[in-house]
Amino acid sequence: MNRHFHPTLWNQVENQATRIPAIYGDIDFAAVPERFTINPSGEGLQGFEKLIPEIMADAPLVEMMAAYTLTGDVVADAYAARIPEFGFRQLVMWLKTACDKGVEAVPDAPDELRAFLAAMEARPKWLDMNLVREGARIERNHYAHLVPFAIRGAFLATFMNKYSALPMALTGHLSDQLAAKRVHETATFFTLTVMPGALERQGAAFKAAAMVRLMHAMVRFNVMKHRGLWDTRVYGVPIPQVDQMPAGQIGSFLIAFRALKEGREQFTTEERARIEIGRYRCFLLGLPEPLLGDTPRSVARLMLARQATLRSGYDEDTCGALVRGTMNTELSFDTSLPGKIDRELERSFSKAFFIKHFLQGDTKRAARMGVTYTLKDRKLALIAATCIFSQLRVFGFLADIPVVRDFADRLLVGKLEGLLKRYGHASFSSDAASYKSSHHAHN
Template identity: 55%
Template sequence: MSLSIDQVRAKVASQKTLLPALYGNVDFDTTPERFTWDPALAVVRDRQPMGVEVTQEDLDRVHAYTMLGDVVADAYASLIPQFGFRRLIDLLTRACDQGIAAVPDAPPELVAFIAAMEATPDWVDMDLVREGARLDLNATAHLAPFAVRGAFIATFLNKYSALPMALTGTLSNDSAARRVNETATFFATTVLPGALERHGAGFKAAAMVRLMHSMVRFNALRSGRWDVGVYGVPIPQVDQMPAGLIPIFLMSFDIIGKGRRRFTREERARVELARYRCFLLGLPEDLLADTPEGVVRAMTARNSTLRQGFDDATCGALIRATMAAYLPPDRSPANRLHDRIERRFAKVFFLKHFMKGDRAAAARMGVEVTPADRLVFGAVALGVVTEMAAFRAARHAPGLREISEAVLVRRVRRLLARYGHAEYVTDAARYRPAHAAA
């Protein structure tokens, strides 16, 4: 059940008393500069897309969640001075793999963290989650290897939400490559059979991502150089919506454009997979709608209250570092060829899906799209679409479903080997002053 606005505000304010060492100096009654009530100043200016009415309650909810971190994960990350971040990761890894009982003298904060992730809410349909994971194997195996970079740089278009990534050292090419591969690893891991069960690899990956976000909050807020009045809480809940829900949002937007207001069974399964992944990452039910209109309303409310702001020293540098990053595991001839093809595809994918085809605007951000890029994109897209269509057909053919699914699982596992081991850690020594990055 969704919380009332008053309940959400009380939850936000409780951070000050629950975690005084981290949030004691934060004024949760303030509205940070990043949030704007004026749609003319926002990232998205139309609050009523295609007849979907974004209500005042939607806006109020986003306003409140703009100042919410992650109480249980933040509490665990706050043990860094006592345990060190490597020790915290080791304890969390053991608790995910073997259960909290396997961690002798487990800190109460770790117990609470694991318990929160284990408490699957009644609104999650795990059968649909498993079906959604099976359906997403196809796109993960065929589209994701080419699209992940383009989708990743789309998260750097706004200085207010991009600053935490700049603070974690992602401005270097090596760090950017690691972050892209870690992101790809997380989403690929979660579609494997059994990965999102309690002791599955996806459950553990979500815990690691969640801890990484909390480490960013801890180090940024404790640095004394993070301006809450400008940026709010680092990585608030509303900034995790795009990463977890962008494919679902685009699908919902398309569905509404076709005049539908309900998901099909397969669409609903994909939505449930996304919602459960987001739950594991700490997002509340309030931000995880289960209807096309609800998804569009929630995301539009977020984007139409996030103040515009592209800063080249932060956003531009992050985009350029990510575009320049070499993602393959080695420099064999095959991998160098894949890198050149994938990089061209990523630029056009970014232009089409996140820049509305505005080549001049993309170029100003550091993404220059050439005719050769478009040619490569078209060829790769044709191949990807054809292969995905063949596997969709096999899914519905008698006797071929299990075989095709096994092939997809093998391909995703090969991708994971290619992405490498994900560390999901941040180095506090690399953090820069907030005013320097902005």
């Protein structure tokens, strides 16, 4: 691939090998990995086919996607690379202390920890925290009512491609128990971000974002440390920046696409607030600003460019096992009658959500993946949808009435606190002892 448009970015890509040789020293950054393609197959792009030729004709955009396909998280990676000296538990403890009390509270804090925290604390110029707070207030309704039922289905979508799913497989997260842990950790992080004050410097979501970044960096360090576990010629960098986009920006993408469908090139006031919290959440997770669109068109084009340049590839041993493990796991152990009913409704709704939004309604394809969608599932999903969207409408209506708005918001916060207790403690860590080989890895 030609490298004409982003020389500074390519220098940053190549400098990773010098800055963090423990992770990037063996990667040939002059080569484009197999996972990157300029000939999209259409996989995962159904419904957007008309937009793809124009996106792929945008050479600077495609080149930027190639660069970020080879980009990790230099500040978190540099800190994770100190594992041989301090051990991963010590690094986790120091990071937690630094988030809670400031880096000064860590005696003889490594320079890498100071740089990591400084990068997160440096708020970007575009950031409007008042908009972020308003976005969190608006999003609380969705996280209290829709997300608990949709999170499993949305999580399944991250396993649709072997190139981006392999790190999860290598870290041992194929069992039902570990699948539940990852779903709950994901739900915990995103739910925390909409709690009052959680994205402030001393907030729980700020700390959780730091932990997520360290977890991803530990994955990079551990898979690259074990020879034969990861083929850079095929997969490039483990968990590159472009693979952070779907989880962090799927909500923003849906908002943006709806705006474009309605013929709008700007967001409404409410949409703008939801986009702002999404952008700041992604910033805290380490995504660079060029990947964070701020208009309907830029958000949509960036996400579609990422999907179009990711080579399609569904592998039964990797993707299939992850899908089945996630679908079969129990996410709740509430033995009460309401708890049992919720479990049945959640599983069926998550299937419907996954099939509708990520498989374009193809139930036969879902069945081949191990997600069976029966008549009973259809009925339960309909019941769940009726309850979910009724609650969304009620609380949306209450939010528009000044005299009850604050009361309704307190009710939502209470619901979210209950959900966070149900999700349990999120460790956001990656232990190399759980890693395993894969038949995809090459020497």
